Amino acid sequence: MTVNRRYFFCGIGGSGMLPLALILRAQGCAVSGSDRSLDQGRMAQKFDFLRARGIALFPQDGSGVTDADMIVVASAAVENTVPDVEAARRIGATLMARAELLAQLFNAAPQSIGVAGTSGKSTTTGMIGWILSATGRDPTIMNGAVMKNFVTPDALFASALVGKSEIFVSEVDESDGSIARYTPHIAVLNNIALDHKSLEELRTLFRDFVAKADVAVLNLDNDETATLAATAKTAITYSLSGRPAQLQASGLVPAPDGIAFAVREGSTMARIALHVPGRHNVANALAALGAARACGLSLAEAARALGGFTGIKRRLDVVGSANGITVIDDFAHNPDKIAATLATLHDFPGRLLVMFQPHGYGPLRLMKDAFIACFADNLGAGDVLIMPEPVYFGGTVERSATSVDVVRGVEAAGRTAFAIADRAACGDKLRELARPGDRIVVMGARDDTLSQFAADLVAAIRS
Numbered sequence: 001m002t003v004n005r006r007y008f009f010c011g012i013g014g015s016g017m018l019p020l021a022l023i024l025r026a027q028g029c030a031v032s033g034s035d036r037s038l039d040q041g042r043m044a045q046k047f048d049f050l051r052a053r054g055i056a057l058f059p060q061d062g063s064g065v066t067d068a069d070m071i072v073v074a075s076a077a078v079e080n081t082v083p084d085v086e087a088a089r090r091i092g093a094t095l096m097a098r099a100e101l102l103a104q105l106f107n108a109a110p111q112s113i114g115v116a117g118t119s120g121k122s123t124t125t126g127m128i129g130w131i132l133s134a135t136g137r138d139p140t141i142m143n144g145a146v147m148k149n150f151v152t153p154d155a156l157f158a159s160a161l162v163g164k165s166e167i168f169v170s171e172v173d174e175s176d177g178s179i180a181r182y183t184p185h186i187a188v189l190n191n192i193a194l195d196h197k198s199l200e201e202l203r204t205l206f207r208d209f210v211a212k213a214d215v216a217v218l219n220l221d222n223d224e225t226a227t228l229a230a231t232a233k234t235a236i237t238y239s240l241s242g243r244p245a246q247l248q249a250s251g252l253v254p255a256p257d258g259i260a261f262a263v264r265e266g267s268t269m270a271r272i273a274l275h276v277p278g279r280h281n282v283a284n285a286l287a288a289l290g291a292a293r294a295c296g297l298s299l300a301e302a303a304r305a306l307g308g309f310t311g312i313k314r315r316l317d318v319v320g321s322a323n324g325i326t327v328i329d330d331f332a333h334n335p336d337k338i339a340a341t342l343a344t345l346h347d348f349p350g351r352l353l354v355m356f357q358p359h360g361y362g363p364l365r366l367m368k369d370a371f372i373a374c375f376a377d378n379l380g381a382g383d384v385l386i387m388p389e390p391v392y393f394g395g396t397v398e399r400s401a402t403s404v405d406v407v408r409g410v411e412a413a414g415r416t417a418f419a420i421a422d423r424a425a426c427g428d429k430l431r432e433l434a435r436p437g438d439r440i441v442v443m444g445a446r447d448d449t450l451s452q453f454a455a456d457l458v459a460a461i462r463s
Helices: 017-026 044-052 083-091 098-108 121-134 199-212 223-231 279-294 299-306 335-345 361-378 403-412 423-433 449-462
Strands: 006-010 030-034 056-058 071-074 094-097 111-116 140-142 167-171 186-189 215-219 235-239 247-255 258-265 268-274 317-322 325-330 352-357 384-387 416-419 439-444
Touching: 006 017, 006 083, 017 030, 017 044, 017 098, 017 140, 044 056, 071 083, 071 098, 083 094, 094 098, 098 111, 098 140, 098 167, 111 121, 111 199, 111 279, 121 140, 121 167, 121 279, 121 299, 186 199, 186 279, 199 223, 215 223, 215 279, 223 235, 235 279, 247 279, 258 279, 258 299, 268 279, 268 299, 279 299, 279 335, 317 449, 325 449, 335 352, 335 361, 335 439, 352 423, 361 403, 384 403, 384 423, 403 416, 423 449, 439 449
Parallel strands: 006 030, 006 071, 030 056, 071 094, 111 167, 111 186, 140 167, 186 215, 215 235, 235 247, 325 439, 352 384, 352 439, 384 416
Antiparallel strands: 247 258, 258 268, 317 325
């Protein structure tokens, strides 16, 4: 990466693309881009934010790709037939995958911390980034979600932070296999479960990731992750369930807006009151503490900083309440994440009306049976599931599995569920069903408009 090269991001509004573009821009690179959502008139605030940072935006019609010296960066979601990609090939510009560019930056860092796993990556990355920032380590952070601690009135999309130290903290993704590109000094692995790939593929990817690191931070409560401790050069392990780990959590006290617990490392103990709820966030916190210990922080210093972590956007985000009904926006999109969200919410009274929008037809096809089992096992007797069809923004896709298939399976298990293809009609159904004391949960990934959908629900209920 050199500052005198120009970078064009095709799909610049994506959760993995935007923070990378921000990091390059902050380092002095010329950055421009396009996005399908921009052309469709969606998410105007996000694109205004990018323009305010000196990033020029173009229609996704090839008009922004004009120079063979450009590096055109494309995400995995961008098809080869997109005009920007075709223009790059036509004029001889360099084409680079998002993951390839990120891996170059990450691997060049003198101290790199890679956060991996099926669930909890963004929150753990945010926790590590906040601990290091709050204790004066000044890291660069690359996240796939907005970190609330770093949001300011003029930086509403704070999914990246550029620091002055040698530390680079990044979420790394296994869904496209790109995790294989990264060589971390510290590898954090939260868990391994079925998501975008088969378990056999995931085991290989995560095993190799852990084996390359100088230090691996591993969750012993996840059996798949625990088996990798033997492959690590040095391991820092953690557990909530009393397994023989270096970092152990106990005495969990849940609250609607957080959870308190004690963490012990040998004879040392610290107490933490997290401002994010759920047992799964205690696990994320232990992973972050493990990474902090690998960086040389004391347990006490890291625990004090972690108490100031305020969370990640779209992770059990309370959007608002009206007429006794609370609307929650959540990124849960695979069975593990969904189960964790539902378990956290069931710690407290109130029926759940869940609208789950699958994050693509491919993931739905892969996880259809797991989704059915997840909702059958984790919905309460009075809860309701409503599913529109998966998010779709164009391109070719196989539609052999649909939301109707999941709903039929959930109904067969004795739960209440509705398949309503149109999302706006799902909103109408939610308002029809909702009564005081209910909590509406909007779930899904890869679609920023879900947050606006949740906000519109609050407004509609209020009126």
